[in-house]
Amino acid sequence: MRAAVLYQSGEPLVIDTLSVDKPGPHEVLIRVAATGVCHSDLHMADGSFPAPVPAVLGHETAGVVEAVGEHVRTVKVGDHVVTCVSGFCGHCQDCITGHLSICQVKGVDRPRGSTPRMTTPAGKKVHQVGGLAGFAEQMLVHEKSCVAIRPDMPLDLASVIGCAVTTGYGAVVNTAAIKPGSTVAVIGCGGVGLMIVNAALIAGAARIIAIDRVPAKLAMARDMGATDVVEATGDVVAEVVEMTKGGVHYSFEAIGLKPTVEQAFRMLRPGGTCTVVGVAPVGTSFDIGAMDLLLERRLQGSFMGSNHFPIDMPRLVDLYMQGxxxxxxxxxxxxxxxxxxxxxxxxxxxxLARSVITF
Ligand SMILES: NC(=O)c1ccc[n+]([C@@H]2O[C@H](COP(=O)([O-])OP(=O)(O)OC[C@H]3O[C@@H](n4cnc5c(N)ncnc54)[C@H](O)[C@@H]3O)[C@@H](O)[C@H]2O)c1
Ligand SMILES: [Zn+2]
Ligand SMILES: [Zn+2]
Structure with a gap:
C-alpha cells in the first residue's frame, strides 16, 4: 500500500510502497478514506517535536473497517470509523476516573520485539505515531484507537473530528468547561483555533474574540462564530483588555509559541483561565507574572481536548449533522x-484552515 513516509526528520515525506501485516488480536485494519494534515504532523516532520523514524505520520483519519483480528468487540467489518491518538488502556487510575486522554499505559502499539505492523520494501519496521499512521492507504491500529460513527456522515469531513475538532471543542467544553455568557479570546485560528471559536459559540459564550496574523483567518473565524476579531500586528493584549474593559474570562492559545502563550495569559481578567492547546517546541518555558497569578488567574494545558473519544466523537458527528x-x-x-x-x-x-488528504 502507498504511504507518505518520514525517513529523516527535517526532510520532505517520501511516497513509498509499504507492507502492512494482518490484524492480530484486538487489531483493526482500516481502509483510509481521508486524513487531515495537522500542525502537530509538521512539528514531528520538522523535528520540533521528536518522532522515531522511519514513520508514517497522520493522526486525523476516517475510514472503513476492512478486517478485524481476534477479540475485537467494538467495531466490525464495514463500519465507518474515526481514529484518535488518545488510545487508552481502560484499567489505570486515569482511565477509571474518566481521564482516558492522559492515560500513560495506552498499550495501543504492538509489544516491543513483535512483528511490526508496517515495513519498508527493505523489511525495516516503520513506526506509527500515537498508534496511528493516516498518511497511508491502509492503517492497522488497536481497537482502542478508533470508534464507529454513523454511516451517513461524509468521511472527508469526519476525518477532522479525529484531531482538530476533538481538540478544539474539547478544550472549550471539557478542559476549560466555559460558562455560558462568558468572554472568550482565541489566539491562532488554524484548524484547531477555528474549532475553539465554533465550540465557544455552541457552549454559549457571549463574546468570542478571534486573533490571528492572517486576515483571511479572521474572516473564517467570523463565519465560525467570532463576535470580534483582532489582527495580530500591534499590542494584542492591550487591545483585548481595552475591548473587554479588563480582560477575558477564558483565553485559548492554539499556535504553540512562547510569546502568544504569554499574551493569552496576560489578557485574562482576575479569576480568568488560560488554556494552552498549541504545542511549543520541547524545552520551551513560559514567563508568568507572580502578581498576575495572585489574583486567581489560572494557566492549564489541554491534551486532545481532555476527550473521552469513544463517547465524544459520535456526538460531534451528530452536532455536524444538526448544522x-x-x-x-x-x-x-x-x-x-x-x-x-x-x-x-x-x-x-x-x-488555509485544513487540508484533507482523500484517497
Ligand atoms: N494540545 C493538543 O492536544 C493538540 C492537538 C492538535 C494540535 N495541537 C497544536 O495546536 C497548534 C495549532 O494547530 P493547527 O493544526 O490549528 O495549526 P495551524 O497551523 O493550522 O494554525 C495556526 C494558526 O496560528 C496563526 N499564527 C501563527 N503565528 C501567529 C502569531 N504570532 N500570532 C497570531 N497568529 C499566529 C496562523 O496564521 C494559523 O492560522 C499546533 O501547535 C499543534 O501542534 C495541539
Ligand atoms: Zn493533530
Ligand atoms: Zn489507562
Missing part, C-alpha cells in the same frame, strides 16, 4: 497523498 459544527468551512482543501508536503508548506504560511 451546529461547521466542518464544511473548516475543510478548505482536498488533496492527493502526493501533495502532503505542499500541505505542510501551506501550514507554515497559515492561509
Amino acid at each position: 451546529r459544527l461547521k466542518l464544511d468551512a473548516l475543510v478548505s482543501r482536498r488533496i492527493a497523498l502526493e501533495q502532503v508536503n505542499e500541505a505542510f508548506a501551506e501550514l507554515k504560511t497559515g492561509q
